Amino acid sequence: MKSEKQRLARNSQILAPILWASDCLDFGNFTLTSGKTSPYYVDLRLLPSYPILFDRAVQLAVDTLHESGVKFERICAVPTGGLPIGTLIANKTETPLIYVRKTGKEHGERQQIEGKLAPGDRVLVVDDLITTGGSILSAIQALRLSDVEVTDCLVLLDRTEGGKKNLREQGVELHKVSNIKPVVEELSALNQISPTMRDKVFEYLQKR
Numbered sequence: 001m002k003s004e005k006q007r008l009a010r011n012s013q014i015l016a017p018i019l020w021a022s023d024c025l026d027f028g029n030f031t032l033t034s035g036k037t038s039p040y041y042v043d044l045r046l047l048p049s050y051p052i053l054f055d056r057a058v059q060l061a062v063d064t065l066h067e068s069g070v071k072f073e074r075i076c077a078v079p080t081g082g083l084p085i086g087t088l089i090a091n092k093t094e095t096p097l098i099y100v101r102k103t104g105k106e107h108g109e110r111q112q113i114e115g116k117l118a119p120g121d122r123v124l125v126v127d128d129l130i131t132t133g134g135s136i137l138s139a140i141q142a143l144r145l146s147d148v149e150v151t152d153c154l155v156l157l158d159r160t161e162g163g164k165k166n167l168r169e170q171g172v173e174l175h176k177v178s179n180i181k182p183v184v185e186e187l188s189a190l191n192q193i194s195p196t197m198r199d200k201v202f203e204y205l206q207k208r
Contacts, residue, residue, distance in 0.1 A: 007067065008176075008178050008179055008182050009182050011064070011177050012178045012182035013186055014056070015057060015060060015156070015157075015183060016178075016183045016184075016186035016187050017186075017190065018047075018053045018056055018057050019044075019047075019057075019157075020187060021050070021053060022046055022054075023043075023046055024042060024043055024044050024046050024047055025040065025042055025183070025187070027040050027041075027193055027197050027201070028040075028041075038204060039197065039200045039201050040180070040184070040201050040204075042180070044081055044129055044156060044157065045081055045128070047085075055088070057156060057177070058085055058088045058089055058092065059092070060156075060177045061085065061089055061126075061154060061177050062089055062092050062093060064154065064175055064176070064177050065089075065154060065175065068175050070152045070154075070173075070175060071122060072122045072123060072152065073095070073096070073121050073122045073123070074096050074097075074098055074115075074117060074121050074124070074148070075089060075090045075093075075096070075097050075098070075124050075126055076098050076099060076113075076123050076124065076125045076139060076143060076150075077098075077126050077127075078099070078100065078125060078126065078135055078136055078139045079102070081128035082099075082125075082126050085126055085127075085128055086099070086126035086127075089126060089154075095124075096115065096116060098113055098114060098115030098116070098117055099113075099114050099115065100114075100138075100139040100142045100143065101113075101114065113142060113146060117143075117148060118148075119146065119147040119148065120147065120148065121148045121149065122148070122150075123143055123148050123150050124152050124154060125140060125150060125152070125153040125172075126153070126154050127153070127154075128155065128156055128157070129158065130155045130157075130159065130164075130167075130174065131161045131162075131163055132161055132162045132163050132166060133162070133163035133167050133174075136153055136163070136167065137166065140153075140172060150172060151171060151172055151173060152172065152173050153167055153172050153173070153175065154174075154175045154176070155174070155175075155176050155177070156178075157176065157177065157179070157180060157183070158174065158176040158179045158180065159208075160179050160181065160205060160208060161208040162208070180201075181202065184198055184201050185198070
């Protein structure tokens with residue numbers, strides 16, 4: 001059985017060219033929502049605009065689930081980035097899909113969770129990427145109020161800025177296709193980014 005480091009390195013060899021070809025990764029100087037600056041920017045919402053590449057990336061996520069052996073009866077996608085990914089994973093694994101609104105609807109039954117859910121269901125939470133895990137934790141909180149079991153989460157990419165630790169503190173294990181560092185390493189090996197930019201990203205990640 002491969003170690004997690006070996007698995008992430010293998011996945012990055014496939015995922016890095018996909019993200020590059022779909023313009024999901026950019027390098028330079030960017031201001032994040034938090035106000036902090038970053039030498040790279042990730043926008044996985046562009047990925048579904050490239051159907052073949054999108055399918056390959058999501059298949060990596062499905063393979064990651066199979067290798068982890070995680071059990072689940074429902075997939076909960078985190079809007080908005082996690083919805084297309086969660087939908088395709090649900091289709092590939094023939095699993096019912098639900099999603100959690102940021103707030104409950106102001107009409108009808110005013111539910112926050114959309115889709116069929118029953119107390120005791122084992123729910124896998126799916127998002128596109130994770131930084132600190134705030135949006136994922138909000139979804140988990142809403143799900144647990146419905147008396148379901150949430151112990152696992154899946155993302156395509158981990159920015160490795162505390163999300164895994166924050167989830168684990170809430171009893172949730174993070175599964176990911178890859179971390180950002182091996183993806184950047186692969187892009188450097190493919191001469192898509194310069195060694196200088198690679199080192200700049202590594203220095204940034206080391207401080208997280």
